[in-house]
Amino acid sequence: IYHTPELTPSDTTPDCAIAVDVLRATSTIATVLASGGEAVQAFSDLDQLIAVSEKWPPEKRLRAGERGGAKVAGFELGNSPLDCTREVVQGRRLFISTTNGTRALQKIQHSPSVITAALINRGAVVRYLLDKQPETVWIVGSGWEGSFSLEDTVCAGAIAHSLVENCPISPVELAGNDEVIGAIALYSQWQNDLLGLFHQASHGQRLLRLKSQEDLKYCAQVDILDVLPIQQEPGVLKSQ
Ligand code: MLT
Numbered sequence: 001i002y003h004t005p006e007l008t009p010s011d012t013t014p015d016c017a018i019a020v021d022v023l024r025a026t027s028t029i030a031t032v033l034a035s036g037g038e039a040v041q042a043f044s045d046l047d048q049l050i051a052v053s054e055k056w057p058p059e060k061r062l063r064a065g066e067r068g069g070a071k072v073a074g075f076e077l078g079n080s081p082l083d084c085t086r087e088v089v090q091g092r093r094l095f096i097s098t099t100n101g102t103r104a105l106q107k108i109q110h111s112p113s114v115i116t117a118a119l120i121n122r123g124a125v126v127r128y129l130l131d132k133q134p135e136t137v138w139i140v141g142s143g144w145e146g147s148f149s150l151e152d153t154v155c156a157g158a159i160a161h162s163l164v165e166n167c168p169i170s171p172v173e174l175a176g177n178d179e180v181i182g183a184i185a186l187y188s189q190w191q192n193d194l195l196g197l198f199h200q201a202s203h204g205q206r207l208l209r210l211k212s213q214e215d216l217k218y219c220a221q222v223d224i225l226d227v228l229p230i231q232q233e234p235g236v237l238k239s240q
Contacts, residue, residue: 001138001139001140001141001153001156001160001177001179001180001183002138002139002140002141002179003141003143003148003149003152003153003179004100004104004140004141004142004143004146004147004148005100005103005104005106005107005140005142005143006143006146008104008107008108008138008140010107013108013110013111013112014111014134014136014137014138015111015112015113015134015135015136015137016111016112016113016114016115016129016132016134016136016137016138017108017111017113017114017115017137017138017140018108018114018115018116018117018125018137018138018139018140018159019101019104019105019108019114019115019116019117019140019142020104020116020117020118020139020140020141020142020152020155020156021098021100021101021104021116021118021141021142021152022118022119022151022152022154022155022219023149023151023198023201023203023204023207023215023216023219024066024079024080024081024098024101024207024215024219025042025066025079025096025098025100025101025102025105025142026101026116026117026118026142026229027081027118027119027120027215027218027219028064028079028080028081028084028096029042029094029096029116029118029229029237030081030116030118030120030121030225030227030229031081031084031120031225032081032084032089032094033227033229033237033238033239034121034225034226034227034239035084035085035086035088035089035090036086036089036090036091037084037089037090037091037092037093037094038060038091038092038093038238039093039094039232039236039237039238040093040094040096040229040236040237040238041053041093041094041095041096041235041236041237042096042097042101042102042105042106042235042236042237043095043096043097043102043235044097044102044103044106045097046065046072046097049063049065049095049096049097050063052095053095056093056095059092060091060092060093061092061093061094061095062076062077062088062089062092062093062094062095063075063076063077063094063095063096064076064077064078064079064094064095064096064097064098065077065078065079065096065097065098066078066079066097066098066099067098067099068099068206069099069203069206069207069210069212070210072097077094079096079098080212080215081120081215081218081219082214082215082218099144099145100142100143100144100145101142103142104140104141104142105235106235107140108138108140109231109234109235110234111138113132113134113230113231114230114231115128115228115229115230115231116229116237117139117155117159118155118219119154119155119158119194119219119220119221119222119223120218120219120221120222120223120224120225121223121225121226121227121228121229122155122158122159122162122222122223123162123222123223123226124225124226124227124228124240125159125228126159126162126163126166127228128228128230128240129159129163130163130166130167139156139159139160141153141155141156144202144203147202149201149202149203150186150197150198150200150201150202150204151197151198151201151203151204151219153179153182153183153186154183154186154187154190154194154197156179156180156183157182157183157184157185157186157187157188158187158191158222160174160180160183160184160187161184161187161188161191164184194220194222195216195217195220197220198216198219198220199216204216227239227240228240
């Protein structure tokens with residue numbers, strides 16, 4: 001587990017890399033693909049997003065932009081998963097740029113296998129790992145501008161906890177670094193009150209100030225979507 005893109009090594013890649021941004025980019029990505037979106041294409045740079053999406057037919061695209069938790073002016077969507085209903089996203093490609101989540105994805109995009117995880121699709125991610133058994137797996141939390149985040153760490157812990165429960169491996173054997181043990185401990189303590197944890201998290205509090213409490217409730221649910229966003233080409237995710 002790496003807590004932020006900045007802490008993630010640049011000189012090597014794992015067999016499988018997992019980007020996590022529970023509040024809210026990877027929850028939004030899972031929701032778009034579960035609601036029939038054609039794909040999600042992620043950008044760290046807004047100008048690049050605009051340039052690429054302009055080549056796409058307008059009726060087949062949606063632009064989602066978030067900075068500092070708020071929607072980017074001129075885009076159809078911000079980063080609320082609750083806006084990504086079937087009526088809105090079906091058959092369309094979502095071009096998205098967010099403060100931290102899309103940067104985490106960009107950091108790992110050259111790994112042979114790249115997926116995104118949130119609590120809402122944790123089970124699909126665990127099933128993929130148990131099925132493929134990649135030797136090295138990185139879980140990269142997006143954090144917030146270089147800092148640790150509780151919500152991404154608890155999601156990494158939820159994935160690791162489920163792996164330990166479903167295969168004959170101890171947390172110590174599973175751990176490539178101390179962060180795995182810490183993340184499992186965080187999940188074990190908060191698994192029955194993930195929303196309570198989000199209310200304490202700094203980005204959770206930022207979203208509450210922006211009146212996004214319904215997003216927190218939605219993103220705190222576990223295993224509600226059976227969808228696995230998997231990278232097809234750098235930055236483009238489709239459902240497996
Ligand atoms: C991010 O990328 O930092 C987040 O997804 C921010 C948000 O809550 O929209």
